[in-house]
Amino acid sequence: MAERKHDRKFVRTFFTTPTAVEGEEDSAKMLRGAVGLRGMKAPDVWVPDNEDATAPSMRDEGAENIVEVVAENGADFPGEIHPRVVWHRDSPATRYQGFKHMLQISDPERGAIEHIDGFVIPEVGDIDDWKKADEFITIVENEHGLEEGSIAMSVIIESGQAELAMGQLREEMGKPTNNLERLFLLVDGEVDYTKDMRAITPTGALPPWPELRHNTSRGASAAGLIAVDGPYDDIRDVEGYHERMTDNQAKGMLGIWSLTPGQVVEANQSPLPPENGSWLLDVGGRKVELESEDGVEIYDGNRLSLEETGDGYVLRVGGDGRELDEDELREELLDMTEYVPSMDDIVDSMEEFEAAKEAGRGAIAITQSATLRIDGVEIDVNKDRMWDEATYQAAMTPITLFQDVYRNRPDQHEELAEMYSEDVVERAMDVGA
Structure with missing residues (x-):
C-alpha cells in the first residue's frame, strides 16, 4: 500500500464556511469569524467552502477572500485548512474553474499556501476522475515550485461512481503515473449522493445510507485514509446528531461534517472517552x-x-x-x-x-x-x-485518538485537563508507548 503523506490519524470535525457572502460590506466576514475559532469550538479541519456554500457569482471573489484571510490569519489557526473548490465529473468547464482557483490560492507570493494543507474536491466520479484532480494539483505544485505531493487532496463521495472508485484505491495509489498518495479524507455527501442514486422517500427526507457510510469507512481503512460523514442539517437536533455519531463510531467513522460552531463542539467531544463511567x-x-x-x-x-x-x-x-x-x-x-x-x-x-x-x-x-x-x-x-x-489493542483505539488530538491540538489542552484532570491526561499519553 502507498505510504501515508499526512500525519493525522483521526479527524473529528470537518467544518465548512462560505467564502463570500453577497450583500455584506465585507464579503469575507464569515471566513474571518471562522479563522478565529479556538479550543473545542475550532475544528480539526476547516474548509473555506468555495463550492455549494458560496453562490456561483461570488466564487471568484471567494477565492480571493481565501487568499486574503488565510495569508493574514492562517498561521494561528489551530486545525488544518483545506479549501473546497468547484469540480464535477461531467463538466470540463467546472473542473477548469476549480483548477484556476487552486492556482490562485496556491501562489506562494500571495502568502496563503504556507498555511493551507490541501484542497477538497467535490462531485468526483470514477477513479480516472480522481486522477484528473490529482494531476491538476500536481500541475499547481509544479507551476508554483512546490514539492510534488505536498498539497493534500480530499474527495467528497457524492455518486455511485465515486463509491465504487474507493474499492480501486489500494491498486491505484503508489503507481508512478499518479500522486494519489496525496489523498487525505474521504467525505460522504449524502444529499448529492441521494440525487445521483435517484432515491425517493415518502417525506422527502434523506435516506440514512448506512451502506455508504460503511463503504466509506472501509475504503478509508483499506487505503490508509480518514473517513468523515456528511452534514447533519437539523442543527437543533443535538440528540439526533449524537445518535448519528455513535452509529458512525461503531463503523470506524470517527469524523463528521459540522455546520455550526455548536456542532463542532459536540463532534470534537463525541469520540473522546467519557469523563465519567x-x-x-x-x-x-x-x-x-x-x-x-x-x-x-x-x-x-x-x-x-x-x-x-x-x-x-x-x-x-x-x-x-x-x-x-x-x-x-x-x-x-x-x-x-x-x-x-x-x-x-x-x-x-x-x-x-x-x-x-x-x-x-x-x-x-x-x-x-x-x-x-x-x-x-x-x-x-x-x-x-x-x-x-x-x-488491549482494541481498547487502544480511543486512547490513540486522544493522543492524536492532544499532540495536534495544543489549543485544547486546557479543556482536556478540565475534563479528565492533569493526572489522567498524563497517564493517557504514556500508555501504549
Whole structure:
C-alpha cells in the first residue's frame, strides 16, 4: 500500500464556511469569524467552502477572500485548512474553474499556501476522475515550485461512481503515473449522493445510507485514509446528531461534517472517552443510563420493577413478571447491564494489563462492580472481562485518538485537563508507548 503523506490519524470535525457572502460590506466576514475559532469550538479541519456554500457569482471573489484571510490569519489557526473548490465529473468547464482557483490560492507570493494543507474536491466520479484532480494539483505544485505531493487532496463521495472508485484505491495509489498518495479524507455527501442514486422517500427526507457510510469507512481503512460523514442539517437536533455519531463510531467513522460552531463542539467531544463511567440497563430493548448516587446505580423508570418477597424477588419488565432467587436475579441483571468505561477506567485497565504482560502473563481478568437499586431494592453485581493482547489493542483505539488530538491540538489542552484532570491526561499519553 502507498505510504501515508499526512500525519493525522483521526479527524473529528470537518467544518465548512462560505467564502463570500453577497450583500455584506465585507464579503469575507464569515471566513474571518471562522479563522478565529479556538479550543473545542475550532475544528480539526476547516474548509473555506468555495463550492455549494458560496453562490456561483461570488466564487471568484471567494477565492480571493481565501487568499486574503488565510495569508493574514492562517498561521494561528489551530486545525488544518483545506479549501473546497468547484469540480464535477461531467463538466470540463467546472473542473477548469476549480483548477484556476487552486492556482490562485496556491501562489506562494500571495502568502496563503504556507498555511493551507490541501484542497477538497467535490462531485468526483470514477477513479480516472480522481486522477484528473490529482494531476491538476500536481500541475499547481509544479507551476508554483512546490514539492510534488505536498498539497493534500480530499474527495467528497457524492455518486455511485465515486463509491465504487474507493474499492480501486489500494491498486491505484503508489503507481508512478499518479500522486494519489496525496489523498487525505474521504467525505460522504449524502444529499448529492441521494440525487445521483435517484432515491425517493415518502417525506422527502434523506435516506440514512448506512451502506455508504460503511463503504466509506472501509475504503478509508483499506487505503490508509480518514473517513468523515456528511452534514447533519437539523442543527437543533443535538440528540439526533449524537445518535448519528455513535452509529458512525461503531463503523470506524470517527469524523463528521459540522455546520455550526455548536456542532463542532459536540463532534470534537463525541469520540473522546467519557469523563465519567456509567452503567446502562437494557429495559425492553431500550438502553437507559442509570443515575449514580453515593456509589449506587439507580433505575428510576416505570418499565421495570423489582419487589423483594419473603424467599426471593419478583422482577417485572413491562407486563412480564418472573419469580427469581438471589442468584437468578443477579444473573438476569448481569445480562441486562453494560458498563461504559471512563477515560480513567480505560487507562487503569491498560496499565494493569501492561504490568501483567511485563510480568509474563498473557491474560488477566478485570472486574467491574456495582450496586443496583430498583424500586428501593439493592443488589450487587460483578462483571469479569478477560483482557488479552487483542482486547488491549482494541481498547487502544480511543486512547490513540486522544493522543492524536492532544499532540495536534495544543489549543485544547486546557479543556482536556478540565475534563479528565492533569493526572489522567498524563497517564493517557504514556500508555501504549
